[in-house]
Amino acid sequence: MHPTDFTLSGALAALNEGAISAEELTRANVAAVEALNPKLNAFITTTSEQALDAARASDARRKRGEAGPLEGIPLAIKDLFCTEGVRTTAASKILGNFIPPYESTVTAQLKRDGAVFLGKANLDEFAMGSSNLTSAYGGVLNPWQRKNDPSARLVPGGSSGGSAAAVAARMALGATGTDTGGSIRQPAAFCGITGIKPTYGRCSRFGIVAFASSLDQAGPFARTVEDCAILLRSMAGHDPKDSTSAAQPVPDFAAACGRSVKGLRIGVPREYRLDGMPAEIEKLWRQGLDWLRDAGAEIVDISLPHTKYALPTYYIVAPAEASSNLARYDGVRFGLRVVEKDSDLRDLYERTRAEGFGAEVRRRIMIGTYVLSAGYYDAYYLKAQKIRALIARDFDEAWQKVDAIVTPATPSAAFAEGENTDDPVKMYLNDVFTVTANLAGLPGLALPTGLDHQGLPLGLQVVGRAFDEETVFAVGAALERAADFKAVPAMRAGA
Amino acid sequence: MSLDTATVRRVAALARLRLEEQDVARVQGELNGILGWIEQLQAVNTDGVEPMAGGTPGGVAAMPMRDDVVTDGGKAEAVLANAPDREGEYFGVPKVVE
Numbered sequence: 001m002h003p004t005d006f007t008l009s010g011a012l013a014a015l016n017e018g019a020i021s022a023e024e025l026t027r028a029n030v031a032a033v034e035a036l037n038p039k040l041n042a043f044i045t046t047t048s049e050q051a052l053d054a055a056r057a058s059d060a061r062r063k064r065g066e067a068g069p070l071e072g073i074p075l076a077i078k079d080l081f082c083t084e085g086v087r088t089t090a091a092s093k094i095l096g097n098f099i100p101p102y103e104s105t106v107t108a109q110l111k112r113d114g115a116v117f118l119g120k121a122n123l124d125e126f127a128m129g130s131s132n133l134t135s136a137y138g139g140v141l142n143p144w145q146r147k148n149d150p151s152a153r154l155v156p157g158g159s160s161g162g163s164a165a166a167v168a169a170r171m172a173l174g175a176t177g178t179d180t181g182g183s184i185r186q187p188a189a190f191c192g193i194t195g196i197k198p199t200y201g202r203c204s205r206f207g208i209v210a211f212a213s214s215l216d217q218a219g220p221f222a223r224t225v226e227d228c229a230i231l232l233r234s235m236a237g238h239d240p241k242d243s244t245s246a247a248q249p250v251p252d253f254a255a256a257c258g259r260s261v262k263g264l265r266i267g268v269p270r271e272y273r274l275d276g277m278p279a280e281i282e283k284l285w286r287q288g289l290d291w292l293r294d295a296g297a298e299i300v301d302i303s304l305p306h307t308k309y310a311l312p313t314y315y316i317v318a319p320a321e322a323s324s325n326l327a328r329y330d331g332v333r334f335g336l337r338v339v340e341k342d343s344d345l346r347d348l349y350e351r352t353r354a355e356g357f358g359a360e361v362r363r364r365i366m367i368g369t370y371v372l373s374a375g376y377y378d379a380y381y382l383k384a385q386k387i388r389a390l391i392a393r394d395f396d397e398a399w400q401k402v403d404a405i406v407t408p409a410t411p412s413a414a415f416a417e418g419e420n421t422d423d424p425v426k427m428y429l430n431d432v433f434t435v436t437a438n439l440a441g442l443p444g445l446a447l448p449t450g451l452d453h454q455g456l457p458l459g460l461q462v463v464g465r466a467f468d469e470e471t472v473f474a475v476g477a478a479l480e481r482a483a484d485f486k487a488v489p490a491m492r493a494g495a
Numbered sequence: 496m497s498l499d500t501a502t503v504r505r506v507a508a509l510a511r512l513r514l515e516e517q518d519v520a521r522v523q524g525e526l527n528g529i530l531g532w533i534e535q536l537q538a539v540n541t542d543g544v545e546p547m548a549g550g551t552p553g554g555v556a557a558m559p560m561r562d563d564v565v566t567d568g569g570k571a572e573a574v575l576a577n578a579p580d581r582e583g584e585y586f587g588v589p590k591v592v593e
Contacts, residue, residue, distance in 0.1 A: 101573035200550040214550035240561055244551055247559045312533045323510060330511070332586050334577035345591050350513035362512055363525055369510040370526070380533070385546030387539050392547055424525060425532050441552040466552035
């Protein structure tokens with residue numbers, strides 16, 4: 001077996017038995033990155049030398065009997081997590097030269113547990129997008145290809161498109177992502193891998209470049225449900241540096257993957273059955289519910305009546321928070337500065353921000369500034385916060401009747417570059433199934449369970465109660481066992 | 496609500512985004528497209544609903560408190576390390592006061 005084909009748990013076992021060293025494993029992944037990245041553009045920055053040094057240090061720790069829970073595991077880190085001494089761009093020109101003097105809490109915990117970082121993964125600029133095409137460093141190519149049109153350049157989804165493509169193409173065993181409206185789950189579905197957005201507050205946001213602070217949440221990508229569970233345990237936990245990180249114990253998520261779903265009540269929200277939904281998505285969904293029924297779960301029809309208002313609500317709340325968070329990029333303390341000979345301070349701000357931000361980021365800052373401006377705050381922002389409360393209440397009522405909710409992850413398989421770009425709203429509809437979990441703060445996991453007629457992966461989503469990722473993992477693992485998804489992308493290491 | 500060009504210019508100024516004259520009409524069209532789509536929210540009855548602020552399940556009350564003490568500091572060099580322009584221990588900017 002090629003070392004890049006290891007699952008994360010399989011690699012940990014091989015490392016423990018001495019069948020492979022961390023250096024050998026990292027070397028194989030570094031080679032995969034070097035071979036595939038020129039085509040896929042999954043990484044903005046690669047840190048191969050540091051990775052090999054870290055792998056050797058990991059082997060030494062293991063020899064001393066000091067192996068951590070992720071000892072020697074090579075990962076891709078979304079370039080939204082600040083990494084001390086390693087350039088962090090948020091895929092924006094405005095942070096093109098930014099070298100953080102500190103480490104994000106999530107990446108610090110992964111390092112503490114022995115992980116090795118291969119580099120910084122590409123994303124949509126400031127995590128704003130569903131295609132990875134808003135990156136100032138170029139789009140990412142999805143490693144999967146259409147059967148009857150292999151030359152079509154498919155997007156990996158977004159915003160965490162580089163992370164998902166890297167894991168799917170066997171460049172890394174796992175990756176970090178962030179999810180504000182679907183930015184882990186949609187790319188996971190498009191790339192045929194697994195990803196979870198945990199409960200809001202499960203992971204610290206300290207050191208993650210902020211997009212929309214009340215929605216942003218970090219989470220892992222991997223090729224199995226169990227591997228995501230292993231990664232999440234290292235990433236999660238209370239952090240005094242983030243007052244919204246929850247003071248909740250972190251359970252052994254991997255153990256929950258083995259739990260039976262017998263007797264669990266699985267909700268099927270009728271509002272997620274969209275007009276014009278492709279028959280293959282409908283079929284995938286029904287198949288998933290049949291598998292869970294066969295495993296002893298009870299399928300229950302439920303209603304989440306405010307679902308159709310979730311996306312427009314999100315497109316008030318998220319831009320409003322983004323316009324506030326991105327005010328810090330002013331050309332004074334860090335990042336790009338653009339001045340003309342006669343610029344005053346205001347002109348410096350305006351030129352720096354107009355040149356430093358891409359079109360989608362500028363658009364969202366404008367929307368956010370408008371909905372927060374005097375005279376419109378109540379009509380837009382306050383109204384959206386109230387509807388957000390109604391969306392959260394819909395879920396609270398559903399949890400009286402069910403233990404988890406299963407839906408499609410996305411309304412389609414991966415689309416090609418150039419599709420969905422004529423109208424911003426059309427692109428926003430990609431997050432129709434995922435955005436409700438962000439608004440309500442709930443955990444959501446996406447995993448591949450089938451292929452479409454073009455041979456592209458399609459995924460289901462499992463949503464659970466706040467801080468009940470364990471049930472989400474149990475249901476996800478049951479679907480994974482039943483689906484037995486073995487398809488692999490055309491472009492991958494060792495192929 | 497549809498934005499006129501004066502409002503588009505005013506919002507860009509509030510956001511400190513330089514907007515070239517030839518781009519005003521295009522930006523106006525994009526923003527009005529999004530705002531028109533958002534308009535459907537006005538149809539939702541939200542009488543008596545408390546707005547949800549923040550993302551913490553259980554609300555702000557579920558968030559932990561910490562002691563009100565200084566926990567960090569004394570890192571002028573690290574803070575200034577990425578400055579586009581600096582004068583000693585200060586960030587440099589164009590002259591603000593004549």
